[in-house]
Amino acid sequence: MSERWIRRDGARLRIVEAGEGAAVLFQHGLGGDAAQAEGNFPDGAGWHRLTLECRAQGQSEPGRTRPFSIAMFADDATAATEAAGMRSFVAGGVSMGAAIALRLAVTRPDLVSALVLVRPAWVAETAPxxxxxxxxxxxxxxxxxxxxxxxxxxxxxxxxxxxxxxxxxxxxxxxxxxxxxxxxxxxxxxxxxxAADGPGVTREAIAALRLPVLVVGNSEDHVHPLALAREIAELIPAARLVEVPAKAADKAAHQAAVRHAISGFLAALPVAPSEGILR
Incomplete structure (x- = not known):
């Protein structure tokens, strides 16, 4: 694992990278950090994972720019991938991280080759x-x-x-x-x-996505209702929905199932390992 730092609008932001292979941007949830992202990402997957600790989270500074927004964090994440030399990547994340990834898939299709949405808390609305x-x-x-x-x-x-x-x-x-x-x-x-924000994309734009998509949901979760995961999976033609054990019932079993689902999804992508890019 390695770390680097970038400065955005006066805020110093931490980037954590791990693994070798094709590029994955995998973002943490609200209030989380790179350790949370690591806990939900498969070890030894043959992928190079990058996580940006978003402003005011992890070790990253809050900066002075307000309001915070998913669009702001998505722009910061794009800057982080540029700093790491990533030209194309799988975008994914947990909860808020899933919203960041979804926004990037819609607004930066030139960068995002596949999508992993774990326990999404938003579809398209603001302030759900x-x-x-x-x-x-x-x-x-x-x-x-x-x-x-x-x-x-x-x-x-x-x-x-x-x-x-x-x-x-x-x-x-x-x-x-x-x-x-x-x-x-x-x-x-x-x-x-x-809480008052959203991904800043429409249902029509989500439904127009044409790329491999994994959506992971669980029950017993008011903030991340399984119904939202199902709705996103139904909107995107190529999406696959995997239901995993509830985090509330057994966190270890939940994370193991999330990692297994992501590992299987990534393994099925058309990647040329020597090139580290999706075809």
């Missing part, structure tokens, strides 16, 4: 209902920016938090973890902005 709890958490942070415990208690008392406790405790645990971050102000901006 399944992301509402992130906005509520951001509001609690803004009300108590210097008092994480008070902010966490405010969020815990909210209707959204109580609902997640009943229907998707794994999602709730992930959200509560944001209150441990040292910079609640930039974290609030991140959560509020991305």
């Amino acid at each position: 209902g399944n992301m509402r709890a992130y906005g509520v958490a951001a509001d609690a942070m803004l009300r108590h920016p210097r008092h994480p415990a008070a902010a966490r208690e405010t969020f815990a008392a909210s209707t959204e938090a109580r609902r997640l406790a009943e229907v998707s405790p794994d999602n709730l645990a992930s959200l509560v973890g944001f209150f441990e971050r040292p910079d609640l102000a930039s974290t609030a901006d991140l959560l509020a902005d991305i």
Whole structure:
């Protein structure tokens, strides 16, 4: 594994690369980092994986440009692939990372040769209902920016938090973890902005995609409903949907199944190993 850094709009951003072979851009979810991406990507797959830690996530700086957006992160990811000399790549990611990959597939078809969408949280809409709890958490942070415990208690008392406790405790645990971050102000901006955002593409543009696509979904997940994974898979003619064990029930089994699905998908792509590109 190696790392490099790029600067975008005054923000220093971390890039992590691992493996050898054809290029894959594989992005983490909201609040995640390169380690999350690594945990969902198959070892020894014969591919060169690049993950950009998006602004205000992982070790990357938030910078001053606001609002944060999926389009911003997609542009940053493109700059990261350019810095690494990638001329064409498979685009993929988890949750927010899947939204970044989907946007790139639509807006940069010259770069994206195949698509891997793991636990998507968006199709085409902005501010989908399944992301509402992130906005509520951001509001609690803004009300108590210097008092994480008070902010966490405010969020815990909210209707959204109580609902997640009943229907998707794994999602709730992930959200509560944001209150441990040292910079609640930039974290609030991140959560509020991305929860209110979307990939910035239309269903018509998604349906017009003509490239190999893997969509991975699971049940017992309010933020990443299996219905969204099914909808995307139905929109794209060449898409394949794989349902894996719920992350909430067994994280290790879930990640193992995700890695297995991605490994099989990548192995079936028409890649010339010596050239490292898709044909």
